[in-house]
Amino acid sequence: MDFFDLHTHSFYSDGFLSPEDLIKKAKTFGFKKISLTDHNTIKGVDQAIDFGKKYGVQVIPGVEIYTHYKEFHLHILGYNFDYNNKDLLKTLSNLQKEKISSLKKLIALLKEKKWEINEKEIFSSPSSYPGIGIVASTLLKGKNFERVKKEVKIRPGQIFGISDLISFYYQSYFSLCPEAEISSEQAIELIHQAKGKAVLAHPGQQLSRKHWFIVKELKEKGLDGLEAISGHHSWEKQDYWQRIAKEFNLFITAGSDYHGDLPKQWGLPINTLWQYFRFSLERFKDMPL
Numbered sequence: 001m002d003f004f005d006l007h008t009h010s011f012y013s014d015g016f017l018s019p020e021d022l023i024k025k026a027k028t029f030g031f032k033k034i035s036l037t038d039h040n041t042i043k044g045v046d047q048a049i050d051f052g053k054k055y056g057v058q059v060i061p062g063v064e065i066y067t068h069y070k071e072f073h074l075h076i077l078g079y080n081f082d083y084n085n086k087d088l089l090k091t092l093s094n095l096q097k098e099k100i101s102s103l104k105k106l107i108a109l110l111k112e113k114k115w116e117i118n119e120k121e122i123f124s125s126p127s128s129y130p131g132i133g134i135v136a137s138t139l140l141k142g143k144n145f146e147r148v149k150k151e152v153k154i155r156p157g158q159i160f161g162i163s164d165l166i167s168f169y170y171q172s173y174f175s176l177c178p179e180a181e182i183s184s185e186q187a188i189e190l191i192h193q194a195k196g197k198a199v200l201a202h203p204g205q206q207l208s209r210k211h212w213f214i215v216k217e218l219k220e221k222g223l224d225g226l227e228a229i230s231g232h233h234s235w236e237k238q239d240y241w242q243r244i245a246k247e248f249n250l251f252i253t254a255g256s257d258y259h260g261d262l263p264k265q266w267g268l269p270i271n272t273l274w275q276y277f278r279f280s281l282e283r284f285k286d287m288p289l
């Protein structure tokens with residue numbers, strides 16, 4: 001079958017790879033089609049399309065917008081929109097500014113706690129929506145990493161990311177450095193204005209089963225699709241959210257949410273996300289996605 005992945009990140013948001021390396025890697029994993037869906041930015045889309053042509057991988061323009069709806073923080077994916085649309089670009093750039101000011105607060109706190117932080121390096125990275133990956137790379141370097149190794153005891157095999165590290169020392173990363181968001185309705189409208197399709201990302205990550213009605217309400221507000229097949233979903237969740245998508249006439253998409261391979265120091269197995277995701281796609285190969 002032709003493998004595809006409609007949810008990936010590059011270093012223009014919190015992914016680890018450049019668009020070129022992402023495309024090359026996708027090709028080695030056998031993906032024929034991918035969408036680059038960076039958080040609140042479309043800076044890498046042009047490059048991804050160009051490298052896609054070079055390496056023979058079809059690239060669909062995409063974005064993942066942080067949103068809120070009622071008490072939920074939902075991620076809305078946009079696909080195939082006009083990425084020169086002024087309203088969309090303006091909104092994304094406002095979200096970036098907001099995020100950078102909350103990141104600056106986090107950096108100030110880390111400096112106060114005597115971590116070695118090279119602010120210049122952080123802000124000279126290509127990311128236009130700097131997040132957890134950027135902070136991770138500084139806390140896991142040099143003296144900082146020596147301190148982490150001494151103070152934090154990580155059990156072998158334990159999944160321990162940078163947000164856990166910050167929570168270990170202070171409080172939740174997300175309360176220290178909240179994501180800048182717009183409302184889910186606004187995101188759907190913006191994507192439609194730019195002639196794109198709006199899809200709710202990994203519903204099983206933010207919603208429990210009993211919150212299926214949120215999907216119904218968003219459909220009434222114009223949502224087009226549901227990412228029922230996700231790298232964040234167990235197979236059981238994939239089945240459940242597909243049923244919900246069918247019930248409310250939403251098209252089903254599949255995306256891994258690949259951010260690149262995590263640094264070796266984190267002690268995690270490598271490449272598992274794309275491997276898992278490929279199994280998920282094979283499982284659904286008879287379904288029209």
Ligand SMILES: [Zn+2]
Nearest residue numbers: 064075201202
């Ligand atoms: Zn997401």
Ligand SMILES: [Zn+2]
Nearest residue numbers: 007009064257
């Ligand atoms: Zn994502």
